[in-house]
Amino acid sequence: MLLLHLNTVDEEFWAKQLGRLLPNMGIVRRGDTFNASDIQYVFVWKPQKNVFDGLTNLKAILSLGAGVDALLAHPNLPENTPIVRFVDDELTQCMGDYVVANVSMHHRCFSQYRTDQKAKSWTQFFPPPSWDIRVGIMGLGVLGQDAAMRLLGLGYQVNGWSRSEKTIKGLTGFVGKSELDIFLAQTDILVNLLPLTPDTQSILNYPLFTKLCRTGLKGGPVLINAARGGHQVEADIARALTDGTLGAASLDVFEVEPLPKDSPLWQIENCYITPHIAAISNPESGASYFARVIREHENGRPLLNVVDNRRGY
Amino acid sequence: MLLLHLNTVDEEFWAKQLGRLLPNMGIVRRGDTFNASDIQYVFVWKPQKNVFDGLTNLKAILSLGAGVDALLAHPNLPENTPIVRFVDDELTQCMGDYVVANVSMHHRCFSQYRTDQKAKSWTQFFPPPSWDIRVGIMGLGVLGQDAAMRLLGLGYQVNGWSRSEKTIKGLTGFVGKSELDIFLAQTDILVNLLPLTPDTQSILNYPLFTKLCRTGLKGGPVLINAARGGHQVEADIARALTDGTLGAASLDVFEVEPLPKDSPLWQIENCYITPHIAAISNPESGASYFARVIREHENGRPLLNVVDNRRGY
Numbered sequence: 006m007l008l009l010h011l012n013t014v015d016e017e018f019w020a021k022q023l024g025r026l027l028p029n030m031g032i033v034r035r036g037d038t039f040n041a042s043d044i045q046y047v048f049v050w051k052p053q054k055n056v057f058d059g060l061t062n063l064k065a066i067l068s069l070g071a072g073v074d075a076l077l078a079h080p081n082l083p084e085n086t087p088i089v090r091f092v093d094d095e096l097t098q099c100m101g102d103y104v105v106a107n108v109s110m111h112h113r114c115f116s117q118y119r120t121d122q123k124a125k126s127w128t129q130f131f132p133p134p135s136w137d138i139r140v141g142i143m144g145l146g147v148l149g150q151d152a153a154m155r156l157l158g159l160g161y162q163v164n165g166w167s168r169s170e171k172t173i174k175g176l177t178g179f180v181g182k183s184e185l186d187i188f189l190a191q192t193d194i195l196v197n198l199l200p201l202t203p204d205t206q207s208i209l210n211y212p213l214f215t216k217l218c219r220t221g222l223k224g225g226p227v228l229i230n231a232a233r234g235g236h237q238v239e240a241d242i243a244r245a246l247t248d249g250t251l252g253a254a255s256l257d258v259f260e261v262e263p264l265p266k267d268s269p270l271w272q273i274e275n276c277y278i279t280p281h282i283a284a285i286s287n288p289e290s291g292a293s294y295f296a297r298v299i300r301e302h303e304n305g306r307p308l309l310n311v312v313d314n315r316r317g318y
Numbered sequence: 319m320l321l322l323h324l325n326t327v328d329e330e331f332w333a334k335q336l337g338r339l340l341p342n343m344g345i346v347r348r349g350d351t352f353n354a355s356d357i358q359y360v361f362v363w364k365p366q367k368n369v370f371d372g373l374t375n376l377k378a379i380l381s382l383g384a385g386v387d388a389l390l391a392h393p394n395l396p397e398n399t400p401i402v403r404f405v406d407d408e409l410t411q412c413m414g415d416y417v418v419a420n421v422s423m424h425h426r427c428f429s430q431y432r433t434d435q436k437a438k439s440w441t442q443f444f445p446p447p448s449w450d451i452r453v454g455i456m457g458l459g460v461l462g463q464d465a466a467m468r469l470l471g472l473g474y475q476v477n478g479w480s481r482s483e484k485t486i487k488g489l490t491g492f493v494g495k496s497e498l499d500i501f502l503a504q505t506d507i508l509v510n511l512l513p514l515t516p517d518t519q520s521i522l523n524y525p526l527f528t529k530l531c532r533t534g535l536k537g538g539p540v541l542i543n544a545a546r547g548g549h550q551v552e553a554d555i556a557r558a559l560t561d562g563t564l565g566a567a568s569l570d571v572f573e574v575e576p577l578p579k580d581s582p583l584w585q586i587e588n589c590y591i592t593p594h595i596a597a598i599s600n601p602e603s604g605a606s607y608f609a610r611v612i613r614e615h616e617n618g619r620p621l622l623n624v625v626d627n628r629r630g631y
Contacts, residue, residue, distance in 0.1 A: 098447040102448050103426060106419075106422035106428070109415065109422055113419040129594065132415070158468070159472075160415075262440075264440060277431075277432075278431070280431075280434070281442065
């Protein structure tokens with residue numbers, strides 16, 4: 006039996022889709038009457054405190070969303086129950102779209118031309134070709150690798166930084182804390198797609214910004230964060246954007262969401278804010294994915310995309 | 319003997335580079351003393367009226383810049399002298415960069431999020447993945463084909479419209495006037511990279527904008543023009559942006575350049591103006607290119623990238 010515990014408006018849609026795809030699996034929702042010990046799978050999003058109560062026969066926890074930081078921080082998370090992450094082509098594509106749009110916008114000096122337009126100023130300067138721009142991607146999971154491939158295809162120089170070594174054709178990889186500084190020194194545009202873990206919490210801070218390359222982009226180095234608000238120290242970003250340590254930033258995530266009205270980031274001209282919309286899980290492809298996870302596991306195959314709880318992603 | 323007639327500040331640089339690469343070819347500039355009948359090649363940019371006077375032994379005219387519309391309109395252009403266009407990897411790359419940045423920016427609803435940011439409004443909506451966006455490229459020369467390849471690599475649906483049939487893998491082609499309307503009806507983002515000819519003069523006009531797809535992009539169809547100002551009717555663009563026929567426009571070229579201060583385009587919020595900087599000819603790779611053109615021709619090989627004067631490009 007599968008229990009849905011999705012704090013989203015479309016739980017009914019998910020229940021219907023999964024019921025159609027898994028006709029032999031009973032599907033229940035919060036509020037339904039069922040025996041907690043019959044639940045084999047629980048499908049969660051922003052789980053409430055009591056979600057795991059009484060689930061003594063759980064085979065797996067299915068997580069809607071690619072990041073599992075909130076789930077791993079749950080005080081009552083059952084030990085030793087595997088967690089399956091959402092890996093979705095549409096989410097990956099949308100994240101790549103967001104990264105390409107923001108990298109290319111900053112590379113093409115969007116802010117400066119917009120300022121000139123407001124002043125009706127016809128001032129020619131020529132952005133360099135993409136092969137002169139070095140994009141540094143932090144985090145080379147599914148999303149980071151996909152973004153890297155897209156940017157390489159556009160001609161950018163792409164460097165990657167990750168916890169463990171990854172081999173991606175055309176990309177120069179840097180590994181672990183010892184290589185972070187040399188990675189940053191060669192980065193004109195920094196893209197964060199790391200998982201949020203105790204190691205990466207608040208990693209996007211002022212001292213890090215000072216280590217980015219200062220000679221690449223005309224306006225100064227650029228920060229793009231589409232991972233988690235917990236990665237960034239917003240007071241440091243505001244300071245760096247104001248004093249020129251950063252030339253610009255594109256932020257899709259924030260320490261507190263929605264971003265509070267009194268955040269200084271809203272009004273910083275070279276800060277580009279989007280309301281956590283870089284990429285969303287598509288319920289149609291998502292239902293197919295989780296139905297496949299359950300079907301294959303019921304047929305004796307190993308679970309797909311299982312989280313390493315100690316690693317944190 | 320090669321005569322340089324470049325109305326640009328870096329004529330001296332070109333003279334030096336070409337002299338180094340073509341040690342056996344005499345190189346002269348305007349103002350130098352030379353016999354007009356000794357000139358075999360003339361290298362021009364925005365040519366003045368008297369540039370061709372007395373050049374009775376001309377083998378070829380070399381044109382700096384990919385578009386030759388101004389040159390073909392020159393009142394004293396020698397008949398039957400081949401014109402060689404500039405084809406340059408860096409120019410091609412920069413044009414592709416410009417197209418990708420502007421397509422992805424509009425696809426990702428940049429204008430709407432920027433408006434929301436100014437209002438400190440956290441309003442979530444999710445741009446579709448790129449595979450739901452149809453980009454229509456007018457003109458499938460070197461620049462159009464390169465832009466098409468980049469956009470296809472990013473997952474966009476790409477259609478092309480050209481005078482003669484072109485086969486490009488992954489791209490749906492439409493040919494000639496008879497197929498223009500069905501091409502437009504399937505276009506969410508229109509990218510103009512046509513050559514400027516009598517046939518394409520003022521092609522970007524109000525009736526054309528009304529034929530673009532109205533159901534694709536949330537804000538309405540988008541126009542991107544990085545070819546020539548002569549392609550566009552600016553009064554029609556201003557009207558279409560104001561009445562919602564167009565959702566947004568990115569314009570790099572204008573009927574009169576620099577764009578006059580009294581143009582209404584400067585102040586239209588959803589019009590993104592850049593001062594003819596999408597792509598520039600790089601003098602270093604350019605000198606190599608033209609040196610190669612001359613060297614090969616002197617060795618009896620056919621000229622590269624010769625303009626078809628009747629076709630106009």
